[in-house]
Amino acid sequence: MYKFDPFAIPFLIGFAFVIGWVIVRMIQIFIGMPKKDKKRVFVNIFTFKTVRGIGEIISEVLIHHRIWRENKLLGFMHMSFALGWFLLIVTGWIESSLRANGETLPIWQHIFYKYFFPGEHVFRLSDVIKQLMDLWLAVILLGQLIAVLKRFFYRRAGIKIRTRHSRMNRIALTALWFIFPLRLLAESCTASLYGGGGFLTGSLGQLIAWIGDASFITYPMWWAYSIALGVFFCVLPFSRYLHIPVEAFLILARRWRVSDITTINRLETMACSACGMCLSDCPLARNNIAGVQPVYFIERLRDGKATTDDAWKCLQCGRCQQICPVRVHANNLRQELKGSTDRVEFGLDTHKRVLAKRVTLFSGCMGKLTPRTKAAMEKILNAAGVEQTWIDEERDLCCGRPLRFNGNQNTANQKFNELHDAILETRPDAIVTTCPICFNMMKNRFETIPVYHHTDYIRMLIEAKRIDLERSEETLTYHDPCELSRQAEYARQPLKVLNRVGTMLQPEETGEKTRCCGGAVAAIGLNNSERKTLAQETADYLSNRNADKIVTACPLCKKTIAQRSKRPVADFAEIVADALVERE
Amino acid sequence: MKELNDAVIIGGGIAGLQCANILARRGRKVVVVERADTIGGHVAQWHTCYPFGLTGKELVDKLTTHLELAEIITNAEVDNIERERDKYAVTVNGKRHDTRTVLIATGYNLFDAHIKEELGYGVYPRVITSVELENAWNNNTMPFDTSDTDAPRFAIVHCVGSRDLKCNVTHCSKVCCMAGIKAAKELKQHYPTCQVTNYYMDLRMFDTSYEELYHNAQTEFNVQFVRGRISEISLGNKGRLKLKSEDTLLGIPIVDRVHGVVLMIGMQPPATIKVDNEDLAKNQNGFLLQSDPINANLTEHPGIFIAGACKGPKTITETLADAKAVALAIDEYVTK
Numbered sequence: 001m002y003k004f005d006p007f008a009i010p011f012l013i014g015f016a017f018v019i020g021w022v023i024v025r026m027i028q029i030f031i032g033m034p035k036k037d038k039k040r041v042f043v044n045i046f047t048f049k050t051v052r053g054i055g056e057i058i059s060e061v062l063i064h065h066r067i068w069r070e071n072k073l074l075g076f077m078h079m080s081f082a083l084g085w086f087l088l089i090v091t092g093w094i095e096s097s098l099r100a101n102g103e104t105l106p107i108w109q110h111i112f113y114k115y116f117f118p119g120e121h122v123f124r125l126s127d128v129i130k131q132l133m134d135l136w137l138a139v140i141l142l143g144q145l146i147a148v149l150k151r152f153f154y155r156r157a158g159i160k161i162r163t164r165h166s167r168m169n170r171i172a173l174t175a176l177w178f179i180f181p182l183r184l185l186a187e188s189c190t191a192s193l194y195g196g197g198g199f200l201t202g203s204l205g206q207l208i209a210w211i212g213d214a215s216f217i218t219y220p221m222w223w224a225y226s227i228a229l230g231v232f233f234c235v236l237p238f239s240r241y242l243h244i245p246v247e248a249f250l251i252l253a254r255r256w257r258v259s260d261i262t263t264i265n266r267l268e269t270m271a272c273s274a275c276g277m278c279l280s281d282c283p284l285a286r287n288n289i290a291g292v293q294p295v296y297f298i299e300r301l302r303d304g305k306a307t308t309d310d311a312w313k314c315l316q317c318g319r320c321q322q323i324c325p326v327r328v329h330a331n332n333l334r335q336e337l338k339g340s341t342d343r344v345e346f347g348l349d350t351h352k353r354v355l356a357k358r359v360t361l362f363s364g365c366m367g368k369l370t371p372r373t374k375a376a377m378e379k380i381l382n383a384a385g386v387e388q389t390w391i392d393e394e395r396d397l398c399c400g401r402p403l404r405f406n407g408n409q410n411t412a413n414q415k416f417n418e419l420h421d422a423i424l425e426t427r428p429d430a431i432v433t434t435c436p437i438c439f440n441m442m443k444n445r446f447e448t449i450p451v452y453h454h455t456d457y458i459r460m461l462i463e464a465k466r467i468d469l470e471r472s473e474e475t476l477t478y479h480d481p482c483e484l485s486r487q488a489e490y491a492r493q494p495l496k497v498l499n500r501v502g503t504m505l506q507p508e509e510t511g512e513k514t515r516c517c518g519g520a521v522a523a524i525g526l527n528n529s530e531r532k533t534l535a536q537e538t539a540d541y542l543s544n545r546n547a548d549k550i551v552t553a554c555p556l557c558k559k560t561i562a563q564r565s566k567r568p569v570a571d572f573a574e575i576v577a578d579a580l581v582e583r584e
Numbered sequence: 585m586k587e588l589n590d591a592v593i594i595g596g597g598i599a600g601l602q603c604a605n606i607l608a609r610r611g612r613k614v615v616v617v618e619r620a621d622t623i624g625g626h627v628a629q630w631h632t633c634y635p636f637g638l639t640g641k642e643l644v645d646k647l648t649t650h651l652e653l654a655e656i657i658t659n660a661e662v663d664n665i666e667r668e669r670d671k672y673a674v675t676v677n678g679k680r681h682d683t684r685t686v687l688i689a690t691g692y693n694l695f696d697a698h699i700k701e702e703l704g705y706g707v708y709p710r711v712i713t714s715v716e717l718e719n720a721w722n723n724n725t726m727p728f729d730t731s732d733t734d735a736p737r738f739a740i741v742h743c744v745g746s747r748d749l750k751c752n753v754t755h756c757s758k759v760c761c762m763a764g765i766k767a768a769k770e771l772k773q774h775y776p777t778c779q780v781t782n783y784y785m786d787l788r789m790f791d792t793s794y795e796e797l798y799h800n801a802q803t804e805f806n807v808q809f810v811r812g813r814i815s816e817i818s819l820g821n822k823g824r825l826k827l828k829s830e831d832t833l834l835g836i837p838i839v840d841r842v843h844g845v846v847l848m849i850g851m852q853p854p855a856t857i858k859v860d861n862e863d864l865a866k867n868q869n870g871f872l873l874q875s876d877p878i879n880a881n882l883t884e885h886p887g888i889f890i891a892g893a894c895k896g897p898k899t900i901t902e903t904l905a906d907a908k909a910v911a912l913a914i915d916e917y918v919t920k
């Protein structure tokens with residue numbers, strides 16, 4: 001039953017090319033990995049981690065669950081393409097294999113089954129399968145219809161800012177958009193001549209047969225379909241569709257605990273799908289300040305054309321990372337460009353939590369600019385009977401993080417070590433800092449001693465009934481600092497405490513969706529007026545709730561917002577200190 | 585037919601008063617609208633003004649010789665001007681004033697020192713602003729309690745809320761260098777045993793008499809000048825304040841312990857005025873924009889003029905000259 005037809009050649013070339021390209025690239029990446037990580041791959045590959053990885057591949061690469069969560073319509077669109085196409089291939093393969101009845105077929109006879117086996121064939125399940133095949137095709141075409149309409153009515157689709165795609169991406173997109181309508185036409189024309197086909201291709205085939213004789217276009221249609229496939233595959237490695245194969249590898253690498261930052265960075269660079277979701281809530285995009293959002297930045301990075309703006313204008317506020325369905329850590333990519341790494345973990349310190357009798361506190365360079373916060377902390381800790389040492393009261397110490405943000409790794413490490421040793425000398429039971437930027441740098445880096453952000457520590461004191469608070473009539477708007485809500489993933493709890501002392505008036509974008517205050521230390525490439533614009537926007541956004549006070553938990557946020565807002569700004573600690581009830 | 589004024593002047597500071605006084609003397613029909621309950625603007629609060637050494641009150645009085653000929657409305661704020669072909673209408677307390685021209689002389693707002701929290705304003709009572717210092721002299725009170733020492737030390741911090749990228753402010757407020765030297769001398773006069781240090785970025789002694797006042801402060805009053813920005817003020821022992829800075833001439837970090845700090849707060853743009861509900865054009869620092877390179881008082885709206893510190897920081901001398909120029913411009917416009 002072996003048959004060949006030259007129209008399959010474009011497809012075969014493209015297919016061989018893309019498979020070869022991906023294999024070569026993945027092998028290159030594997031070779032480039034440090035020994036430790038290679039070992040991890042071998043240790044983990046035959047464990048449950050791989051199973052979970054495959055689960056995640058299904059939910060993200062095929063179903064696009066994270067996109068669904070942000071935007072239902074876009075979720076359906078991406079799923080219809082990915083899952084639809086996947087099912088079409090799998091079902092098609094089953095169909096052709098059943099038809100071949102035990103014989104092995106070459107790949108093109110599976111792919112172009114309807115061409116090589118035209119007409120009605122009866123075998124086990126053939127009726128169900130042919131309808132299924134048409135169903136999947138219909139689903140894809142519906143997705144495509146949405147994709148086309150989305151171009152014109154993007155606001156209706158919930159897209160705030162449209163992505164401008166590169167030439168390569170547009171070529172790939174055009175090829176992709178041709179594939180399925182051509183397939184529909186090719187199969188329907190064949191059905192018009194030989195019969196067969198399901199509710200879609202079969203019916204369309206009958207319609208074509210009723211109109212006239214389609215024999216002269218049927219063969220060219222199959223050629224066109226194959227060419228569309230071939231072109232798509234050939235440009236795939238140079239377009240955003242590279243994410244389709246690479247995202248799967250990225251998911252597995254993460255599951256296998258590959259920790260080498262260069263490896264992950266390379267994979268993430270290729271795994272970005274240019275979906276553009278990172279554009280919608282970026283303050284730089286909203287204010288037309290710079291087009292350095294991951295969707296553009298990563299494209300330039302792939303082409304080796306990243307700009308200084310890409311490195312120095314981004315606030316590294318992490319809003320885009322948080323929304324990204326592929327979990328591309330654009331901040332790590334930018335750090336790489338800056339020549340330093342800033343790999344701080346997500347979440348809080350993982351040591352055993354203790355209330356501690358003796359704490360050592362660290363204001364940090366920014367915290368020193370907000371003495372009211374320190375005074376409030378002193379009041380709270382005194383009330384709770386906690387013995388306190390402020391480590392940088394006399395000495396100037398630095399956690400080193402701002403230096404990292406600015407590409408100065410060595411000095412940063414040196415600074416951190418100085419701080420580390422100075423703190424250890426005080427022999428504390430716990431370490432508390434009032435700055436979320438320092439907090440992320442310090443957490444999990446003090447052997448056995450837990451590190452807290454002051455919002456967390458104060459909450460512990462309240463829960464342990466070491467301090468009592470009194471409610472006031474005040475209305476408050478809490479601004480989540482990016483470093484606390486997104487990097488430390490500590491977002492709901494401060495609100496709970498504040499809810500006990502005042503009435504909260506939260507803006508829409510709050511918690512891990514918080515807006516950047518505009519003060520970010522990473523963005524040294526922004527000029528003064530750009531900074532002003534950003535700070536003003538956020539200050540207005542928060543002031544618009546008309547609360548008596550704006551509350552935040554980061555000295556940098558506090559300073560930045562206070563300069564521009566119509567409402568007074570206070571630190572979380574100040575609010576708690578004001579609400580303290582004296583005990584006899 | 586409603587009566588038509590020649591000019592409505594928004595802002596009764598020295599700029600507005602100078603212009604009103606001149607126009608009234610020339611028989612023009614003028615209305616002055618002032619937000620506060622008294623006229624004179626900021627200058628009325630200053631104890632003594634350089635370079636002539638007059639008190640603010642004396643200075644303001646010199647500008648009111650013909651003002652009984654003008655209508656003065658206090659406690660009234662204007663935020664919008666309506667345009668009607670070749671005239672304007674300004675509504676004050678529900679009453680409409682039609683006018684040929686409008687002068688905007690809304691001056692400046694003072695920088696809120698709370699924003700520079702690191703300088704301890706609002707945290708430590710011994711940190712005060714230049715305005716509070718003027719007020720203390722006006723009320724014959726001593727700004728700092730020095731009962732705990734025989735040799736008090738004071739620091740005067742320049743450029744607070746000016747030339748500070750950390751506050752997104754790029755402009756120089758122009759008057760505070762001189763006002764800072766004035767403050768240093770006054771402290772010396774009131775606390776003869778004290779030592780005063782001025783912390784500056786650079787000293788902008790641009791007028792003929794200023795350089796002399798600066799030398800005089802050093803030679804006669806022994807005021808110290810340190811080139812360096814204060815990075816942080818905290819509570820030291822014995823209730824003193826601890827200032828951290830760097831002497832950028834010597835290149836060494838320094839710590840100073842003092843009994844009182846005066847912050848020379850800068851000038852910020854005034855609140856927005858709208859014409860037909862649209863903001864008047866502003867320059868990059870938020871002050872009102874002069875639309876013509878030759879005529880310093882024109883805006884993009886013919887008949888709407890600007891003068892004084894609402895265009896950017898100005899000394900009293902400059903403000904008065906500018907106000908005189910605008911009086912001429914308005915007079916010509918109305919004659920036309």
Ligand SMILES: Cc1cc2nc3c(=O)[nH]c(=O)nc-3n(C[C@H](O)[C@H](O)[C@H](O)COP(=O)(O)OP(=O)(O)OC[C@H]3O[C@@H](n4cnc5c(N)ncnc54)[C@H](O)[C@@H]3O)c2cc1C
Nearest residue numbers: 595597598599619625626633634662691692892893899900
């Ligand atoms: C601490 C300090 C010390 C100084 N000392 C000196 C000195 O010694 N020598 C010197 O030459 N200069 C000095 N200056 C500068 C001096 O204060 C200014 O040059 C002067 O005040 C400018 O006058 P003006 O009329 O333009 O503005 P302002 O004095 O600000 O007057 C503006 C007036 O307009 C009113 N107004 C504003 N908006 C509205 C509105 N929408 N509706 C109605 N009314 C409104 C205000 O209430 C105010 O009365 C000093 C400044 C400071 C900050």
Ligand code: SF4
Nearest residue numbers: 272274275276278324
């Ligand atoms: S970085 Fe993430 S959100 Fe942005 S385009 Fe790439 S995949 Fe989409």
Ligand code: SF4
Nearest residue numbers: 282314315317318320
């Ligand atoms: S980190 Fe923030 S500023 Fe930078 S691209 Fe992402 S959203 Fe925009």
Ligand code: SF4
Nearest residue numbers: 743746756757760761
């Ligand atoms: S006048 Fe002097 S003190 Fe004032 S802002 Fe300018 S340089 Fe600073």
